[in-house]
Amino acid sequence: MKIVMIGSGYVGLVSGAGFSETGHDVICADIDKSKIERLQRGEIPIFEPGLDSMVARNVAAGRLSFSNDVAGSIAQAHIVFCAVGTPMRADGAADLSAVDAVALEVAKSATRECVLVMKSTVPVGTNARVRRLVEGAKHTVHAVSNPEFLKEGDAIGDFMRPDRIVVGVAPEDAFARDLMARLYHPLNLDQDRIVWMDPASAELTKYVANTMLAMRISFMNEISVLCEKVGADVHHVRHGVGSDARIGPKFLYAGPGYGGSCFPKDVSALIHTGRDHGVELELAVATDQINRRHKGVLFRKLRALFDGDLRGKRIAVWGIAFKPRTDDLRESPALALIDSLLAEGAKVAAHDPEAHANARALYGDRVELVDDPYAAAANADALVLVTEWRPYQNPDFERLKGSMRRAVLLDGRNIWSGYGLRKQGFLYEGIGVHGS
């Protein structure tokens, strides 16, 4: 079975490599010429743990290749995946222009009856829209919805061992159903992970899942504000609440607000879909509003620590990516902090294990990007931890204290012990914690 993945970004590349790992023949195609050239040279344009070896292995086995020729790739396919971006439009809705372009290209270039599988996150109704776009094509194109749930940083594990595989296919479409079942057969051996449904439900499932997770984070961020007012510790509250089996421990961590390429835009797109249909999704609206406000929390705390004057202060930032184990900066809370600091006239020295190239493309020399985290903190008036990469979890605090201008630590992920650090002479602040 020949698979073509259109869009070779975080989702397309991981999924393409993953399908080739299960024995399928895959072409990852993209209109970004330089991305494809790098892939053809054996370079991986993104940081995702384990992806480089998986790609190399499958390229060497002749099962995985890369192409700029989108039309020519489609011509060979039994299954075409659409994994292009669906960014947020200015009005908050999802921008479907790349999805439309892919559907039209498939209609034009398919040389046999094939299935077009939507992996991009797209609003309810997109499957119907795609069907209209491929209507009248020379060869029948079956439109299937198959939203992706992988997490950057653990994407390969998520792809190879998914909690579930949601497949939205019209009940009468036996051709598409059979091909999808065969495609996922290798990932489905130990247990049946496919959840079959209609395409509209599959499209909605993806947005509801992301909004539910974002909602948990926003709720705990809101509770962290209350904790600070009443002298409670959000760390204990989270533990106490998350131990309830009905609630569970995940996505209950207070922090600097959620970021990434998915939650902000997907919550916004769901709100927009609701409004399009006359439904005000009030919990989703609150989730989004809380997050927008909360993304300023680190800056507000810093400002308060320096009596409202950050001009000329040197602020060290540890972690720029929106979460550990990725180089993805999209909507990262670190960007909100850095932008505010620069606007206030502070100097920013930042470190991230993987995101310097992307940060340099954004900030040029306006932010000092330092290869060693201790060097970033040297002479700093404060050190802010934004992303909880492992190497930051247990640093040499004595060394930091000896090299910083002021011993001020702002722990945006509550991973350090405020109690111990205050005893060591630091001014420590976290998010909704009193430092036990």
Ligand SMILES: NC(=O)c1ccc[n+]([C@@H]2O[C@H](COP(=O)([O-])OP(=O)(O)OC[C@H]3O[C@@H](n4cnc5c(N)ncnc54)[C@H](O)[C@@H]3O)[C@@H](O)[C@H]2O)c1
């Ligand atoms: N990143 C994630 O963690 C994640 C997880 C689940 C779902 N998603 C969804 O998957 C989709 C892709 O996300 P991503 O993070 O991989 O995006 P990305 O920006 O990393 O990659 C998208 C790729 O599509 C290419 N592209 C755009 N238009 C094209 C066209 N007409 N033909 C061929 N290629 C084209 C771009 O050049 C780019 O390389 C989005 O809808 C996103 O919401 C992302």
